Amino acid sequence: MRYCNRCLYPENHPLHLTFDEDGVCSGCRVHEEKDTLDWTARAERLEAILSRYRGKGDARYDCIVPVSGARDSYFIVDMVRRRFGMNPLLVSYNRQFNTPRGIRNLAYLRTIFDRDYMQLILAPDEVKAITRETIHRIGSMYWHVLAGQTVFPVQVAVRLKIPLIIWGAHQGIDQVGMYSHTDEVEMTRKYRCEHDLMGIEAEDLIDGTEGLHERDLVQLMYPHDRELARVGVRGIYLNNYLRWDSKRQHEDMIAAYDYESAAQQRTFDTYNDVDCQHYSGLHDQVKFLKWGYGKVTDHATREIRLRRMTREQGIEMVRRYADVEPRDKQAFLDWVGMSAADFDAAIDRFRDPRIWSLDNGTWTLRDSVLNHATDTAVEQARLTPAEPWHDFIVTGTRAPDEAEDEYVLMAKGYVPGVPAPTVVRPDTPTG
Numbered sequence: 001m002r003y004c005n006r007c008l009y010p011e012n013h014p015l016h017l018t019f020d021e022d023g024v025c026s027g028c029r030v031h032e033e034k035d036t037l038d039w040t041a042r043a044e045r046l047e048a049i050l051s052r053y054r055g056k057g058d059a060r061y062d063c064i065v066p067v068s069g070a071r072d073s074y075f076i077v078d079m080v081r082r083r084f085g086m087n088p089l090l091v092s093y094n095r096q097f098n099t100p101r102g103i104r105n106l107a108y109l110r111t112i113f114d115r116d117y118m119q120l121i122l123a124p125d126e127v128k129a130i131t132r133e134t135i136h137r138i139g140s141m142y143w144h145v146l147a148g149q150t151v152f153p154v155q156v157a158v159r160l161k162i163p164l165i166i167w168g169a170h171q172g173i174d175q176v177g178m179y180s181h182t183d184e185v186e187m188t189r190k191y192r193c194e195h196d197l198m199g200i201e202a203e204d205l206i207d208g209t210e211g212l213h214e215r216d217l218v219q220l221m222y223p224h225d226r227e228l229a230r231v232g233v234r235g236i237y238l239n240n241y242l243r244w245d246s247k248r249q250h251e252d253m254i255a256a257y258d259y260e261s262a263a264q265q266r267t268f269d270t271y272n273d274v275d276c277q278h279y280s281g282l283h284d285q286v287k288f289l290k291w292g293y294g295k296v297t298d299h300a301t302r303e304i305r306l307r308r309m310t311r312e313q314g315i316e317m318v319r320r321y322a323d324v325e326p327r328d329k330q331a332f333l334d335w336v337g338m339s340a341a342d343f344d345a346a347i348d349r350f351r352d353p354r355i356w357s358l359d360n361g362t363w364t365l366r367d368s369v370l371n372h373a374t375d376t377a378v379e380q381a382r383l384t385p386a387e388p389w390h391d392f393i394v395t396g397t398r399a400p401d402e403a404e405d406e407y408v409l410m411a412k413g414y415v416p417g418v419p420a421p422t423v424v425r426p427d428t429p430t431g
């Protein structure tokens, strides 16, 4: 397997990488723009876009900001509201796997900025059926989350006639350099389907092994082009206009607003995914089982490119976290209603043969970045350090003294162990 001489990415990255003659990947090359572009001028371009929407008419909102209990949400709202003076409606899709800390972060976020907030929580049994379908179909336990969080804001935009959606970082730019920052790419149905959703639209899940109908999936369907055109919906990404540095942004938000961080199971980044029970646990192990690397590689790569971490430090992080067994697997299996054997067999079907081989019933990793610490061209590709490394902060908690369950359940996506009632009247009248 070929690995980038600068960062830790392998050539089988699912968003696709290209390598230049120095063996440096497209993600690293586009990332160099963060140190060469005129970010003052780029922020002025953002202001020029926002000024066309700001405070228009009597509308209560002039934009939508998708948020969660983590992942730069504080930074995005702080920029949009405080620095650029917009009136955002905050929206989120409930991923059902919330942590108390994520719920607190979200509750404080909408309170601190005093914004209206809308959330979509899908019916629990339906989400489980959708999740079983996507585990079997594409080896993904997280498809419903990716589908929901990329479409609910768009549906709200159409429904409430709010034409502008403001997202944080575009992963095609920040991770793999699919586009330059100066391309100023915007939200599209095509990118969402091909990359966010791994090529599977909600419509594709109809009539599979779970017997899902269109009515089970409408909340995850992208609005028709005609509806988008009628409102003039567009989605812009802030990382095209602001020099994106997730670690620094979170540390600013910890200092300004007491954003809560937390230690994560399979990575050293204690900021990005503290709102999800599975993201840095089982979900990340599934990523590793498919592609031979996990989130720790994404996070170390990001820090190497921002010139805080050396490639060698990054490899040490991979060594420390790549094989950690997630503690949340049984909780997920109980929730989704699958045995470990069925789940493992479903995931094994999607292991990338470029990095995994099956020998006498045992899966073996054919290669790893750990074997590429001293490749000959690594020195030549090295960046000069910009700032000394310091560990990600683990903050204290803002949990109140009373028993947490009493307020957590108000926002959590489901209540464990509650049986569904017997349906007295069928959905469709008969006779």
Ligand SMILES: [Zn+2]
Residues within 6 Å of the ligand: 004, 005, 006, 007, 008, 009, 024, 025, 026, 027, 028
């Ligand atoms: Zn690279």
